[in-house]
Amino acid sequence: MIPVCPLANLPRGEAHRLDVDPPIAVFHTEDGEIYAVDDTCTHQDASLSDGWLEGCEIECPLHASSFDLRTGRPSSPPAKLPLRTHRVVVSDDTVYVVPSEEPPNLPPGVRAGTV
Amino acid sequence: MTARSLPPSVIATLPGGHYTDENIFALEQTRIFESMWFCVARASDLGKPGAFRTVQVGRESVLVTRARDDSIRAFLNVCRHRGARIRTEESGEVKRAFQCPYHAWTYDLEGKLIAAPNLTKMPDLDRVEYGLVNVAVREWMGYVWVCLADEPPSFEVDVIGEATVRLGDERAIESYDIANLAVGRRIVYDVRANWKLIVENFMECYHCATIHPELTEVLPEFADGYAAQSFVGHGAEFGEEIRGFTVDGSAGVDRIPGVGEEQDRRYYAITIKPQVFVNLVPDHVIWHRMFPLAADRTIVECDWLFLKDVVDAGTDLGPSVELFHRVNEQDFAACERCQPAMSSRAYAQGGVLVPSEHHIGAFHDWVINRLGAGSG
Ligand code: FES
Ligand code: FES
Ligand SMILES: [Fe+2]
Numbered sequence: 053m054i055p056v057c058p059l060a061n062l063p064r065g066e067a068h069r070l071d072v073d074p075p076i077a078v079f080h081t082e083d084g085e086i087y088a089v090d091d092t093c094t095h096q097d098a099s100l101s102d103g104w105l106e107g108c109e110i111e112c113p114l115h116a117s118s119f120d121l122r123t124g125r126p127s128s129p130p131a132k133l134p135l136r137t138h139r140v141v142v143s144d145d146t147v148y149v150v151p152s153e154e155p156p157n158l159p160p161g162v163r164a165g166t167v
Numbered sequence: 168m169t170a171r172s173l174p175p176s177v178i179a180t181l182p183g184g185h186y187t188d189e190n191i192f193a194l195e196q197t198r199i200f201e202s203m204w205f206c207v208a209r210a211s212d213l214g215k216p217g218a219f220r221t222v223q224v225g226r227e228s229v230l231v232t233r234a235r236d237d238s239i240r241a242f243l244n245v246c247r248h249r250g251a252r253i254r255t256e257e258s259g260e261v262k263r264a265f266q267c268p269y270h271a272w273t274y275d276l277e278g279k280l281i282a283a284p285n286l287t288k289m290p291d292l293d294r295v296e297y298g299l300v301n302v303a304v305r306e307w308m309g310y311v312w313v314c315l316a317d318e319p320p321s322f323e324v325d326v327i328g329e330a331t332v333r334l335g336d337e338r339a340i341e342s343y344d345i346a347n348l349a350v351g352r353r354i355v356y357d358v359r360a361n362w363k364l365i366v367e368n369f370m371e372c373y374h375c376a377t378i379h380p381e382l383t384e385v386l387p388e389f390a391d392g393y394a395a396q397s398f399v400g401h402g403a404e405f406g407e408e409i410r411g412f413t414v415d416g417s418a419g420v421d422r423i424p425g426v427g428e429e430q431d432r433r434y435y436a437i438t439i440k441p442q443v444f445v446n447l448v449p450d451h452v453i454w455h456r457m458f459p460l461a462a463d464r465t466i467v468e469c470d471w472l473f474l475k476d477v478v479d480a481g482t483d484l485g486p487s488v489e490l491f492h493r494v495n496e497q498d499f500a501a502c503e504r505c506q507p508a509m510s511s512r513a514y515a516q517g518g519v520l521v522p523s524e525h526h527i528g529a530f531h532d533w534v535i536n537r538l539g540a541g542s543g
Contacts, residue, residue: 075287091287102282104263113264113282114271 056147062086067101067110068147074156074164076138076149077101079121081108087121088138088149094157095131133157177519178528181535185517186361186509192462193226194538195362199441201225201315202537204326206443206456208311209350209470213239216276217261221254223458223466229302229313230254230265234276239306241313242299247280248272253299265299274299309346309472310454326439333437335400340437340445342425345452348472351484354492356467360502361509362442362459363534365467368498369436369444369455371524378497381490385409385416386434392523402433402447412448413486419450420477420487440533446491450474453491463506469495 054072062068062080069091070076077091077100085108091100098114105111109118109127117131124135134157139150156164171179185191207222208231219232221244228244230253244253246267253265253274264281266273273282278299286292303314305322312326331337358365368374375382375389383389386403405412411419412434422431426449435447442457451473458466471488478484508514520527 069287097285097288098282099287102286113273114266114284 053141053148053150056088056149059142059145059147062147065105067103067105069099069101070149072151074158074162075099076151077110078140078147078149079105079110081105081121083108085121086140086142086147088140089119089121089124089135090138090156090158092156092158092162093117093131094126094133094135094159096159097162100135171516173519177521178525180367180517180520180527181363181531182517183509183511183514185534186364186506187462189462191538192361192459195459195534196225198537199225199534200459201227203316203320203441204305204312204314204322205441206310206312206439207231207241210239210306210309210311211350212258213311215260217263218258219254219261219265220258221256223460224313224315227315228252229315230299231304231311231313232261232265232276239304239311240277241302241304241311242274242278243302245300246272247297247299248283307346308340308454309348310456329439330437330445334435339400339430339435340447342427342430343423343447343452344425345454345472347475348423348452349475349478350470351451351473351478352471352488354469354488354495356469356495356499358465358467358499358502359463360465360499360506361462362457362465363530364502364505364509365457365465365499366438366441366530367524367527368502369438370527370530373521373523374498374501378501379494381414382494385412385490402430402435405432405434411450411487412490414489414493415486417486419448420482420484421474422449423451423474440530450477451487455495467495467499 056070056078057068064080064082066080068078075091076088078088080086093100093112095115095117098112100110100112103110103113108121110121111118115130117126118128119126119135124137136152136154136156138152141148205224208220212220213233216233216235219230222229229241230244231241234240246253248270251267251269253267264273264275271284275281278301280294280297303319305312330340334340372389373392385405387406388403409416411417413419431449437445444455446453451471454470454472456468460466
């Protein structure tokens with residue numbers, strides 16, 4: 053379990069980029085849910101924490117694929133592969149993530165361990 | 168300029184080359200259009216965040232938009248990566264960001280770089296520093312003005328002062344409540360003439376009786392050739408049997424409430440150097456913005472502004488718009504008639520200004536002064 057930030061530092065509508073390898077994006081939706089997915093879009097090397105959060109979808113800032121934060125699945129092209137999702141734990145007013153054990157779907161040219 | 172000996176009643180114009188020479192035009196671009204406040208758009212053209220326009224100011228294409236906080240922003244229309252034009256259309260709307268179509272560098276509505284492929288691998292790239300280059304913006308009278316200079320001159324002196332000096336006092340223009348009028352009609356003219364020919368034409372009325380039959384009918388004093396602009400605070404009076412500022416003298420639309428008795432039934436004209444002309448009549452305002460594109464080509468965007476209620480009610484604006492639309496076409500045809508002659512041997516030393524045009528000499532002095540000015 054990795055600490056992300058105090059809950060107070062992640063207001064609704066905001067994102068936090070966790071600088072692990074590969075990086076993880078943590079989102080606090082307007083509805084008050086907190087989700088964590090891989091930060092790197094599966095289409096090209098773009099940071100999803102720079103994208104646009106709408107409901108529980110994150111839209112990639114580069115070519116507008118949207119991903120469902122609950123499943124990681126893209127709902128529109130050009131991205132085809134899903135993002136990994138990570139479990140979020142909030143305890144003592146701190147946000148933690150439990151990184152997934154699955155292999156990540158990183159875009160071409162991006163490999164874990166090259167950060 | 169070579170000194171010419173002229174009879175006392177006339178003074179010299181600029182030599183013909185000033186209207187054709189690309190080097191002189193290039194100097195005008197840097198020392199006038201890129202150094203002064205330049206009126207680019209009606210604020211209502213940028214109706215909501217993300218709405219944008221691209222405009223030519225001097226040598227630069229400028230991207231003007233409205234940010235999330237409703238403020239108007241302007242940037243050089245150049246991607247900071249490898250220089251692609253961000254937008255090429257004249258106007259449009261983006262949802263939340265400007266994205267360069269080449270490698271997808273993405274800028275928010277404040278110009279900050281917010282995303283790019285591999286951007287997280289370049290944490291040393293400052294997102295503001297590598298954001299779009301901002302230019303200064305002001306809003307006045309419902310219009311958006313930009314200034315490309317690093318240190319813009321005083322807007323109060325150069326723009327507000329210029330409009331005010333002509334009318335005698337600041338309240339005179341305020342009474343038309345121009346910021347709250349609505350654009351009833353816009354016509355864009357592509358004029359094959361140097362911008363100075365258009366300014367000079369606007370400044371004199373020696374031509375009025377000859378080329379503006381409809382206007383002279385409405386404003387009979389224009390037949391004597393003395394431009395309304397040569398007297399501070401003077402507005403040309405409507406003819407006795409004229410009911411409104413319309414193509415046939417018929418009644419216009421609802422009068423702007425702030426227009427006082429002394430301004431009623433009168434026409435005022437203002438030049439705000441270098442590229443704005445304003446005409447004030449009791450029920451509307453005609454606002455011209457020039458975009459000089461080349462030594463021999465100028466785009467003029469002209470707005471007819473009326474009370475919002477008048478426009479919303481779908482009132483017939485035809486007779487009001489038609490009057491000055493004809494004046495514009497008549498004036499621009501005259502300018503286009505002069506342009507090809509500017510390179511003639513007959514005009515190498517220029518022409519002459521008759522007494523009712525002598526005040527144009529001050530405009531020429533002003534241009535020459537600016538061209539001589541260092542980088543100002
Ligand atoms: S990089 Fe995300 S959709 Fe292309
Ligand atoms: S030139 Fe704009 S992203 Fe490359
Ligand atoms: Fe005219």
